[in-house]
Amino acid sequence: MIIDMSAKVFARGGYHATGITELCVANDLGKGALYHYIGSKEELLAAIHDRVMDEVMFGANRVAERGGTPSQQLAMLGDELLDVIHLYPDHVWVFLHEFPALTGERAAQFRERRRMYERRVEAVLQAGVDTGEFRELDPRLTTMAWLGMHNYTYLWLKSGGRLSARDVAKPFAEIFMRGIATPTSKDDE
Amino acid sequence: MIIDMSAKVFARGGYHATGITELCVANDLGKGALYHYIGSKEELLAAIHDRVMDEVMFGANRVAERGGTPSQQLAMLGDELLDVIHLYPDHVWVFLHEFPALTGERAAQFRERRRMYERRVEAVLQAGVDTGEFRELDPRLTTMAWLGMHNYTYLWLKSGGRLSARDVAKPFAEIFMRGIATPTSKDDE
DNA sequence: GTCTATAGGGTGATAGAC
DNA sequence: GTCTATCACCCTATAGAC
Numbered sequence: 022m023i024i025d026m027s028a029k030v031f032a033r034g035g036y037h038a039t040g041i042t043e044l045c046v047a048n049d050l051g052k053g054a055l056y057h058y059i060g061s062k063e064e065l066l067a068a069i070h071d072r073v074m075d076e077v078m079f080g081a082n083r084v085a086e087r088g089g090t091p092s093q094q095l096a097m098l099g100d101e102l103l104d105v106i107h108l109y110p111d112h113v114w115v116f117l118h119e120f121p122a123l124t125g126e127r128a129a130q131f132r133e134r135r136r137m138y139e140r141r142v143e144a145v146l147q148a149g150v151d152t153g154e155f156r157e158l159d160p161r162l163t164t165m166a167w168l169g170m171h172n173y174t175y176l177w178l179k180s181g182g183r184l185s186a187r188d189v190a191k192p193f194a195e196i197f198m199r200g201i202a203t204p205t206s207k208d209d210e
Numbered sequence: 211m212i213i214d215m216s217a218k219v220f221a222r223g224g225y226h227a228t229g230i231t232e233l234c235v236a237n238d239l240g241k242g243a244l245y246h247y248i249g250s251k252e253e254l255l256a257a258i259h260d261r262v263m264d265e266v267m268f269g270a271n272r273v274a275e276r277g278g279t280p281s282q283q284l285a286m287l288g289d290e291l292l293d294v295i296h297l298y299p300d301h302v303w304v305f306l307h308e309f310p311a312l313t314g315e316r317a318a319q320f321r322e323r324r325r326m327y328e329r330r331v332e333a334v335l336q337a338g339v340d341t342g343e344f345r346e347l348d349p350r351l352t353t354m355a356w357l358g359m360h361n362y363t364y365l366w367l368k369s370g371g372r373l374s375a376r377d378v379a380k381p382f383a384e385i386f387m388r389g390i391a392t393p394t395s396k397d398d399e
Numbered sequence: 400g401t402c403t404a405t406a407g408g409g410t411g412a413t414a415g416a417c
Numbered sequence: 418g419t420c421t422a423t424c425a426c427c428c429t430a431t432a433g434a435c
Binding site for chain 2: 034035036037038118121122158159162163165166168169170171172173174176177184189192193195196197198199200201202
Binding site for chain 3: 050051052053054055057058
């Protein structure tokens with residue numbers, strides 16, 4: 022797949038620093054052939070972004086379908102998110118580094134999808150506060166804390182590496198759950 | 211300052227996408243004059259990185275000098291780190307996005323300084339485990355969780371914004387401290 | 400579908416006058 | 418210290434043959 026191969030090249034060298042010629046070599050195609058498939062360099066970048074957002078939203082939908090308590094939902098969201106980062110490290114790297122290179126309609130669409138996912142997390146946190154599982158907290162701020170903790174793993178979490186997605190997701194969930202649990206119900210979970 | 215003005219331009223448009231001509235316009239200088247000060251585009255990028263790392267390490271040193279328990283140390287590290295992100299949002303953006311553009315000796319030096327800071331955080335966590343304040347945990351993994359939570363604020367924490375650095379640091383510390391505290395001593399702090 | 404040639408406009412950096 | 422002119426190269430994208 023051109024998208025996957027190009028994601029690797031962009032992740033290594035950066036979007037703007039990577040020339041069309043490099044993409045041709047990596048994909049073993051001439052310029053004419055490559056442009057036949059990608060349309061433009063930015064369309065290729067957008068396709069990489071979509072690949073990530075598709076996977077992330079599929080995961081979030083699976084979690085919602087499975088149901089469960091807010092604690093369980095949040096833990097599952099963590100599992101799914103780290104699965105994506107672990108499985109598609111190059112795509113995620115490009116996603117988190119090169120999104121400012123998207124322009125116009127593509128940039129707007131990207132922001133909206135990203136925001137949509139953040140709202141899913143926020144909603145789970147709010148639900149936990151409502152049921153009393155989580156203590157009173159700022160849902161937006163807590164969402165950003167949770168997202169940062171998980172997304173930042175893109176720097177070191179790799180498919181070939183020592184740790185699986187679950188190896189990271191479990192201790193992360195433990196920190197976060199204890200961190201936001203209501204004080205009286207802290208010793209179980 | 212050329213460094214500060216250029217950090218803003220890089221943060222907005224990306225390092226590789228920003229031309230020397232743009233930098234000249236932003237700094238109100240001709241090419242000759244600009245090159246007289248910066249040496250090369252990459253030297254300018256390195257100077258922005260150093261500005262961030264200097265501030266971060268100064269903060270870490272202040273924390274070490276002040277002393278206190280591992281919990282207090284970690285909370286202060288969070289305050290200091292978010293202060294830097296809040297005060298230098300453009301520099302930090304460039305720092306977190308464009309570090310792969312550094313090459314050779316500059317790249318090696320950058321990685322080492324960044325690693326040095328991470329070890330500071332890791333040491334505080336390990337100290338907390340040793341004193342029994344923190345439960346048994348993987349110090350490296352927990353460091354990355356803590357760093358991610360804090361660093362990710364570069365996306366939305368701005369100097370002009372609604373929230374101060376402290377407004378974010380306090381709830382973040384509360385989540386993280388409760389998250390890693392030993393179960394028996396959870397209700398105080 | 401894939402090739403080569405080329406358009407048209409940048410790029411970072413330097414030289415040498417003032 | 419700052420200017421302008423210029424170097425040598427690279428960029429994305431397209432045209433038109435095969």
